[in-house]
Amino acid sequence: MKLWGGRFAKETDALVEEFNASIPFDKRLYEEDIRGSMAHCRMLANQGIICGDEAEQILAGLAVIKEEMDRGEVEFSLALEDIHMHVEKRLTEKIGPVGGKLHTGRSRNDQVALDMHMYVKKEILETVALIGNLQEALVNLAEDNLDAVMPGYTHLQRAQPVLFAHHLLAYFWMLQRDRERFLDSFGRADWMPLGAGALAGTTFPVDREMVASELGFAKLYENSMDAVSDRDFVLEFLSNSAIMMTHLSRLSEDIIIWNSQEFGFITLDDAFTTGSSIMPQKKNPDVAELVRGKTGRVYGHLMGLLTVLKGLPLAYNKDMQEDKEGLFDTVDTIKICLRLYAAMLRTVEPNKERMYAAVARDFASATDLADYLVRKGLPFREAHAVVGQLVGKCVAENRQLVDLTTEELTEACSHFEDDAKEMLPPEACVEARQSRGGTARSEVEVQIRHAKSLLINE
Numbered sequence: 001m002k003l004w005g006g007r008f009a010k011e012t013d014a015l016v017e018e019f020n021a022s023i024p025f026d027k028r029l030y031e032e033d034i035r036g037s038m039a040h041c042r043m044l045a046n047q048g049i050i051c052g053d054e055a056e057q058i059l060a061g062l063a064v065i066k067e068e069m070d071r072g073e074v075e076f077s078l079a080l081e082d083i084h085m086h087v088e089k090r091l092t093e094k095i096g097p098v099g100g101k102l103h104t105g106r107s108r109n110d111q112v113a114l115d116m117h118m119y120v121k122k123e124i125l126e127t128v129a130l131i132g133n134l135q136e137a138l139v140n141l142a143e144d145n146l147d148a149v150m151p152g153y154t155h156l157q158r159a160q161p162v163l164f165a166h167h168l169l170a171y172f173w174m175l176q177r178d179r180e181r182f183l184d185s186f187g188r189a190d191w192m193p194l195g196a197g198a199l200a201g202t203t204f205p206v207d208r209e210m211v212a213s214e215l216g217f218a219k220l221y222e223n224s225m226d227a228v229s230d231r232d233f234v235l236e237f238l239s240n241s242a243i244m245m246t247h248l249s250r251l252s253e254d255i256i257i258w259n260s261q262e263f264g265f266i267t268l269d270d271a272f273t274t275g276s277s278i279m280p281q282k283k284n285p286d287v288a289e290l291v292r293g294k295t296g297r298v299y300g301h302l303m304g305l306l307t308v309l310k311g312l313p314l315a316y317n318k319d320m321q322e323d324k325e326g327l328f329d330t331v332d333t334i335k336i337c338l339r340l341y342a343a344m345l346r347t348v349e350p351n352k353e354r355m356y357a358a359v360a361r362d363f364a365s366a367t368d369l370a371d372y373l374v375r376k377g378l379p380f381r382e383a384h385a386v387v388g389q390l391v392g393k394c395v396a397e398n399r400q401l402v403d404l405t406t407e408e409l410t411e412a413c414s415h416f417e418d419d420a421k422e423m424l425p426p427e428a429c430v431e432a433r434q435s436r437g438g439t440a441r442s443e444v445e446v447q448i449r450h451a452k453s454l455l456i457n458e
């Protein structure tokens with residue numbers, strides 16, 4: 001007999017049971033469900049809605065069920081639909097009909113909303129900690145390689161020399177905003193829905209403040225229909241995850257390119273690469289590729305839930321059960337991506353000579369030559385044209401800017417003097433960019449100090 005079987009004359013069709021059940025995935029919420037039920041039970045007793053003795057039996061029963069579930073001893077069945085009914089059924093099996101009093105003044109609609117809020121809050125904090133670990137790995141890799149100069153790119157064309165550390169730290173700051181975004185969303189997951197009942201509130205004199213304070217919620221939902229029908233706190237988790245995965249995916253792309261034979265800027269550790277079943281020489285950056293690939297499924301889960309919710313009338317609709325699998329998969333996906341990335345970055349070996357070679361004989365210092373002319377009084381636009389012509393000449397003659405003699409330079413523009421060629425070494429270009437947030441070593445060191453203080457103080 002179903003917990004809701006009273007008005008039914010027939011058994012549920014087996015296929016419907018299978019289709020309708022959420023237990024295969026919402027069993028993950030058992031801890032939240034039991035903790036929420038315990039708080040609800042204490043409140044019922046405190047308000048005199050059930051008596052103290054009944055509450056004690058219920059609480060003891062729930063504690064045992066929690067242990068059984070911890071040990072994986074409880075058998076789940078599709079017929080019992082979801083985690084809420086499994087716990088309740090088990091409770092009445094253990095302590096008899098008094099277990100049936102637990103659901104007083106409550107509906108699965110506010111119960112599932114409560115569980116989901118508790119779960120999302122927990123996962124936000126875990127995600128924030130994992131992002132912090134990855135940020136730390138980035139700072140360490142940057143700090144250990146402050147002398148590495150490489151080309152900075154736009155359009156994947158060599159643009160201006162930068163420190164390898166500067167490029168890495170760009171990702172630190174992206175992840176810093178991701179961390180802040182998750183933390184900021186915590187405040188909105190921190191609204192307590194229980195007491196909304198099925199949708200309209202409850203006829204029992206419940207004390208919602210008490211439940212909220214027992215479970216560590218900062219706020220109450222002010223409207224029972226809102227409390228049971230919105231999943232914006234899940235959407236925010238998915239959206240924060242999608243944005244963060246965009247950052248990891250771009251980092252992956254950089255790692256994959258740097259690790260290619262053509263670039264050869266870094267070497268990935270054997271432990272974080274895989275081989276080919278046919279080509280014996282292969283060592284593939286699968287971790288980075290898979291992180292890039294998994295970004296797609298995280299985006300998909302966000303679009304999936306947005307689409308599920310967009311046409312739903314208030315309040316609860318069964319459609320909303322579809323909030324779970326995408327969220328759970330997102331949680332699992334982002335956590336393993338963050339863990340793997342932190343571990344992989346700790347083993348990355350930069351090949352500084354290759355990086356330097358890519359920028360040493362190159363036109364990446366062209367801007368610096370133009371800036372030189374500007375400092376001599378030429379308008380930037382004219383300076384740009386002069387250097388552009390010099391680059392054109394070099395390309396035609398298969399030479400580099402460093403190969404030009406001072407005479408050739410002064411011939412192109414009388415403002416060039418002996419010191420002009422001092423602008424050309426890549427490290428000079430890097431050092432010259434001491435603007436706040438620029439790539440000069442002194443500025444990158446400022447970034448590293450700031451970055452480390454953020455990791456310690458949060």
Ligand code: ARG
Pocket residue numbers: 022026082108109112316318320321322
């Ligand atoms: N398993 C359901 C869900 O995940 C729980 C709420 C069910 N409520 C209901 N009235 N059918 O959404």
